[in-house]
Amino acid sequence: MLPREQITDKLMQIFEDCFEIENPGLDDNLRDEHEFDSIDAIELLVEIEKMLGFALTQEEKKQAMDIRTLNHICDYIEAIQRNRE
Amino acid sequence: MERRVVITGGAAITPIGHAKEDIINSLINGVSGVKPLRSDHLLTDYIHSRVFGTVDYTVEYDFKRRFRKTMGPVAYYACQVVKELLAASGLTQDFITSGRLGVAFGSTHGSPTVQRSIYKKFFSRSQTEFSAIGAVDYLKSMVHTTAVNITKMFGITGRVISSSTACTTSSQSVGFGYEMIKFGIQDAMICGGADEYDTTTVAVFDNLLACSTAFNDTPNKTPRPFAADRDGLVVGEGGGAVLLEEYESARKRGADILGEIIGFACNNNGGDLILPNVDGIKETLRLGLKSAGITSDDVDFICAHATGTKMGDIIEAMAIHRIYGDSPYVAALKSYMGHIMGTCGVVETLLTLYMMEKGFIAPTLNLDEIDSRCAMIRHVTEIMDKKIRIAAIQNFAFGGVNTSIVLKKFEN
Numbered sequence: 401m402l403p404r405e406q407i408t409d410k411l412m413q414i415f416e417d418c419f420e421i422e423n424p425g426l427d428d429n430l431r432d433e434h435e436f437d438s439i440d441a442i443e444l445l446v447e448i449e450k451m452l453g454f455a456l457t458q459e460e461k462k463q464a465m466d467i468r469t470l471n472h473i474c475d476y477i478e479a480i481q482r483n484r485e
Numbered sequence: 486m487e488r489r490v491v492i493t494g495g496a497a498i499t500p501i502g503h504a505k506e507d508i509i510n511s512l513i514n515g516v517s518g519v520k521p522l523r524s525d526h527l528l529t530d531y532i533h534s535r536v537f538g539t540v541d542y543t544v545e546y547d548f549k550r551r552f553r554k555t556m557g558p559v560a561y562y563a564c565q566v567v568k569e570l571l572a573a574s575g576l577t578q579d580f581i582t583s584g585r586l587g588v589a590f591g592s593t594h595g596s597p598t599v600q601r602s603i604y605k606k607f608f609s610r611s612q613t614e615f616s617a618i619g620a621v622d623y624l625k626s627m628v629h630t631t632a633v634n635i636t637k638m639f640g641i642t643g644r645v646i647s648s649s650t651a652c653t654t655s656s657q658s659v660g661f662g663y664e665m666i667k668f669g670i671q672d673a674m675i676c677g678g679a680d681e682y683d684t685t686t687v688a689v690f691d692n693l694l695a696c697s698t699a700f701n702d703t704p705n706k707t708p709r710p711f712a713a714d715r716d717g718l719v720v721g722e723g724g725g726a727v728l729l730e731e732y733e734s735a736r737k738r739g740a741d742i743l744g745e746i747i748g749f750a751c752n753n754n755g756g757d758l759i760l761p762n763v764d765g766i767k768e769t770l771r772l773g774l775k776s777a778g779i780t781s782d783d784v785d786f787i788c789a790h791a792t793g794t795k796m797g798d799i800i801e802a803m804a805i806h807r808i809y810g811d812s813p814y815v816a817a818l819k820s821y822m823g824h825i826m827g828t829c830g831v832v833e834t835l836l837t838l839y840m841m842e843k844g845f846i847a848p849t850l851n852l853d854e855i856d857s858r859c860a861m862i863r864h865v866t867e868i869m870d871k872k873i874r875i876a877a878i879q880n881f882a883f884g885g886v887n888t889s890i891v892l893k894k895f896e897n
Contacts, residue, residue, distance in 0.1 A: 435551050439554065439621055442619075446619065
């Protein structure tokens, strides 16, 4: 299970490389402050799958649609990992 | 209600230049944009034709990521020419987003580059565990990707028409845009087309023995429309757009009026999907004149479709002769650029406007010896000073679709 600090670092890198969003605040509203929309969210899920090394189920993906901040994303990834253990 | 429709702007990315001055210089100096076909490391190993109408200069794009993320290469061409067109137009942001401005824009088949990347993932079985198709791959590759990326980038809320009828795609854009304004549905329309570098199209025509292969070592010598030794078409890439406006509102806002569209016709041969049809084309040309309310004698110049195929050029020459006789001058601008597919109609419209403005007609390149079966019309073989008053731009597509756009020089 990836520790939270490592998840955060990887997400920061993904946001910079894939979405051209540099150093977003952990509690920034990604949609309002960084124009991160639903299409980006779907793309992010693919990156999360690569990070975790397994495919997410449709149910798991649907749970991600309400995520608004990086901290929420970290919570989401940790929950996925816990449920898969 | 029928309203006058004028052209108040244009921009193009073509194999013979991007800036208006560069394109005009290429026409005046007989510069060809046909170059060696660049490799795609896939189909080009099997294609016999080794030539391509190439955009070989750098286009500086500065689109933000929120726009780029839904754009394939074809949408880059489309959005860039519209960006340039709108920047020069003087239209206010309020008007652009008012719903009174629409978009008629298409491409031959969206973005083949993106489509290929999707299938590559499937057939290589390299990413079967994860989501192989990106969330935006469809938006990048879909048939109407050009039109809706334009609406998104500029906040346009009016009608959207996205024809995809191969070689008549952008002439339909111009024609349907003209009709939108003429009949009072929209006050202005951005009309055009784009096609990216794509070897699938080359392979299709190559398979049909319709591509030029005899001039692989001298790309600028082909295509050779109407010439006795023509041996087929040359596929090309590019994008083009024109801005159409209702005349009175364009005049009131002091827009620079480049020309007037006075007629448009579009019909179908009603039969074979590939073979050119002289009766179908004749009917298109006749309907174009009827729509414009003029006679054949009124037309000074015909911008022929003339791709350089063996049969197509003869059928077109026959149709021109039967409708127009040998009165209007005829030139084939594909001899400069190759066949830029869905984009050819709008680019040929724009280049005809340039020639109207500057008072010359560019000759058909490579027309060293006219095919005797095409000789009954008035070919332009050398650059000539000529004040074009009325011109017709004609295009014909696979599927039997034909178009004719009738342009008039604007006179106050």
